[in-house]
Amino acid sequence: MGFFVEVLLSGLMAGVLYSLVALGFVLIFKASGVFNFAQGAMVLFAALTFVRLLDILKDTFAPITLALIITIAMMIMLAMAIERLVLRPLVNQPGISLFMATLGIAYFLDGFGQTLWGSDIYTLDIGIPKGSIFILESVFEGGVLVAKEDLVATVIAGLLVVTLAIFFQKTRIGRALRAVADDHQAAQSIGIPLNYIWVIVWTVAGLVALVAGVIWGSKLGVQFSLSLIALKALPVLILGGFESVLGAVIGGLIIGAGEKLAEIYIGPYVGGGIEYWFAYMLALGFLMFRPQGLFGEVHIDRV
Amino acid sequence: MNDNDRKLGPTLLKADNISLAFGGVKALTDISFEVKEREVLAIIGPNGAGKSSMLNVINGVYHPNAGSVTYKGTVRQQMKPHEAAKQGIARTFQNIALFKGMSVLDNIMTGRTLKMSAGFLAQCLYVGRARNEEIEHRKKVEEIIDFLQIQSIRKTPVGRLPYGLQKRVELGRALAAEPTLLLLDEPMAGMNIEEKEDMSRFILDVNDEFGTTIVLIEHDMGVVMDLSDRIVVLDYGKKIGDGTPAEIRNNKEVIDAYLGVSD
């Protein structure tokens, strides 16, 4: 039993990280209807920028703060560039064209980031505690082993979700974002500047990518494979629905836990490595029954 | 015996106590009416009265929560749009629903899909039946193109055409199926007088020449009164009037709800 809980917990905590990446997708999808395949590339770009700046600035008085500020500035510039060079020329194109354009962004950003900052594996240490501890010793015999960094990641992710929820529900910009998500033209006609909203939402997604990149990066090292995390986040979205912040979180947890449990308990019978596709098949099977995801909305086709 | 009685045939379509709701919103409540063969029936009513929903029920896009539709003498259960098409129901849409990436010719040719039967292999090789039937149907389509006077644009992608012409092409696509029952959802919305006159003429010609039964939704009262044999009036999903144009014009309830004060 203790072992099961341990696997479950480690799965859930991996799931939190998937959720973080999925959150970036959801934000952009909600506000601009764009399925942003480049979210993973943004994670890599943000993490690379941050880790390399840390190295460059390591002799200054506050390397982490400075690196953070400059990285954030770069993410804002990136959002502006994307709005200007990709979204604006493609406005009113079908969603699928925009999706393919974000594939282009992903490729460009992967190449650009590595051209600019190099393509080695960089270790990132910003003081997130390492090592493992035993918890729940009173409940299970011997307790349950968890990694400290996973705990930290969970807390950060939780805070981020709450912040985003408040941002969406309570602030003026958040309301504007929701209006834009509902109807682009109507939002524009009541004086919400669309371009400005897009820059904001891509910036926020960029910041979420930065958080995800820093956490993943301190866990695995900052390297190209971070870009592929996006592929892990896709089944999360299918499960949770493209438009739901809560869905991204819960979908991430389900996928994370399901994946780990399947690998441990089913994997040995079929040759292992099923982590590679299990999430996708889970999501796909789910799709057949609930095409709009757990928390997605049903759209009625009007003719 | 007036003109109408000679023209009309037996009942083609009968709606019995149709009700339709989306969640809690009632779109249609207990609607019944009949359409006779070769009749031109207009459905009128304010925006949101449920007119388009009614058409959607007739050709199977929506399934009513209660009531039944009898078509050609058989009561039909839940039916898919493509099955309705097979039984000879064609329609046009309020917001034009043409295939934007295709030429006028291809759009209208697509309307004849159900009349084609060449097998897959023949289509791969473009031989035998596949080739003959393309040419044979092309002749039919050219007749429609002549009828609608759109010869000069037959190879133009429809996305590039002005609104009025798109409406005309859409009518052509529906006609290509040689329907028994033609549903027209606001065929003249957004048109100027001349375009409306053209479209009215096409509709009447279709009705006269091919004997096609027509159910149309339209807001322009002048057009409706001129074109239709009978008018059904909907308001808030309920039927409030049903009769000849003359009767409707004098129906008090209809005047209050929709036509406004008559002078």
Add this chain to the structure above:
Amino acid sequence: MFYREAGQFKTSYKADQAVFPIFQDKVFVAIWLLIGFVVIPMLANEYVFRAIFIPVIIMALAAIGLNLLVGYCGQVSLGSGAFMAVGAYAAYNFMIRIPDLNPLICFLLGGLSATVVGVIFGIPSLRIKGFYLAVATLALQFFTDWTFSRIDWFTNYTPSGSIAVQPVAVWGFVFDSPIRKYLLCLTVLVIFTIIAKNLVRGRIGRAWMATRDMDVAAEIIGIRPIFAKLSAFAVSSFFIGVAGALWAFVHLGSWEPLAFDINLSFSILFMVIIGGLGSIVGGMLGAAFITLLPLFLNQLPIWLGINMSTAMVSHLEYMIFGALIIFFLAVEPLGLARIWQITKEKLRLWPFPH
């Protein structure tokens, strides 16, 4: 001046519906075929066949296949690599398990196996659209990657998991030299191109395009969505499956599952986008472009005398690919095929501008 339709009146619908209604087009295609089958074999050397012509031709076949699905039927697939893998591994298994089976039959069976998988994974397209479907096809991609690397039966229990095959031999004729391989691939491409062209100009092609442009309206006309979508999946994956078998047997000769990973899927999608969505010739142009660009980029620093690391070149390649994708989607969504068409139209007027 020489390319124009004046004086060529079409007196029958048959003539008007021909693939190349203008006489000069027929000559033009004849010249291309002559170049392909006679001139190139006389002039090109082995390296050019192996590095350029053979891969471009096979990828063109795959891109045409994907274009039928994405460009004509509007269903986005990120699983082309998987269909190629299914084609390749199925052909391999038919070949080793059924003795003396003609390899060409094996390729077709490989294509048919891809068709079966395509139809199964096309079923979700009946319920889900757009991005959801794209992600569903990714599921196939990951699943086949795993299947062919973990289930040893498919690789006939070779210890390394990679497969090596003999040159293809048909009725005693061995396709061992690059020129023979080239002619084999070109013949297959020509046949499949004709089939694709016939399909898209007929009823089934119109059903696909109608489903792409306005699926509700298509259904109301009587086009069953299940038929349109699944037939597009079936035909498309057949093309891609055959391309996969050719890629493995004729181009690679020996391969491992990684040869068909997600990057291949993306490459083929890029060929379709850059070549031109909904255009047969676009698939060919896109395949040529995407295959040749890396070769060109690798050569460029050498020609310019700049010292550049291979990593740098590959990063630049990514950037250029990305930028081109965005450029084509924003500026010329109809891709290279459109540019090709504009050139032809200009030629029609030349040398008189009006």
